[in-house]
Amino acid sequence: MLNRFIYFREEITILLNLVNELPNYKKNNINLNKYSISNSEWNYLITIRDILEIFRKPTIKFQTSSYSTIYLIIPYINRLYNKLEDYIEKETNPYIKLALEQASTKLIKYYPIKDINNFDKIKDLYLVTILNPQFKQRLYR
Numbered sequence: 001m002l003n004r005f006i007y008f009r010e011e012i013t014i015l016l017n018l019v020n021e022l023p024n025y026k027k028n029n030i031n032l033n034k035y036s037i038s039n040s041e042w043n044y045l046i047t048i049r050d051i052l053e054i055f056r057k058p059t060i061k062f063q064t065s066s067y068s069t070i071y072l073i074i075p076y077i078n079r080l081y082n083k084l085e086d087y088i089e090k091e092t093n094p095y096i097k098l099a100l101e102q103a104s105t106k107l108i109k110y111y112p113i114k115d116i117n118n119f120d121k122i123k124d125l126y127l128v129t130i131l132n133p134q135f136k137q138r139l140y141r
Contacts, residue, residue, distance in 0.1 A: 002045060002048065002049040002052070003049060005045065006042070006045060006046060006049060009042060012037065013037065016035055016036055016037065019035075020036070044093070044096075047091075047093070047096060048096070051087060051096070051100070054080060054083045054084070054087075055080070058076040058079075058080060061076070062076075070125065070128050071128050071131075073111070073125055074111075074113060074122075074125055074126060077107065077111045077113055078113055080107065081104065081107055081108065081111075081113065081114070084100055084103055084104045084107065085104060087100050088100045088101055088104065111125075
């Protein structure tokens with residue numbers, strides 16, 4: 001939905017500008033006269049879209065698979081965590097940065113892949129990942 005909205009950025013901006021040029025009595029009927037989207041708001045939407053995109057591939061992979069995907073959890077969580085950390089480092093918006101930090105903390109809470117002291121919590125996932133022949137085959141390639 002955000003992709004489509006951003007894709008039509010130019011058209012949406014033109015529409016909102018056209019509405020602002022109408023006489024007041026017509027603006028009130030359309031009820032768009034109080035809306036405008038600044039460049040910083042567009043950039044904010046693009047940033048949110050890009051952040052949500054990192055969750056899309058793992059979500060689709062796990063939902064659409066017709067076979068067991070438990071062996072993929074550790075590699076996908078690791079990639080997801082690393083991408084979140086990259087976004088945290090470069091993000092300048094304090095609200096987005098806070099949300100990313102909270103998402104990263106939540107991810108590590110349930111999948112403590114970076115904490116050797118909590119290995120017992122997810123050792124079964126590590127074993128399933130290591131023992132899965134499909135994963136080993138991909139790793140060797």
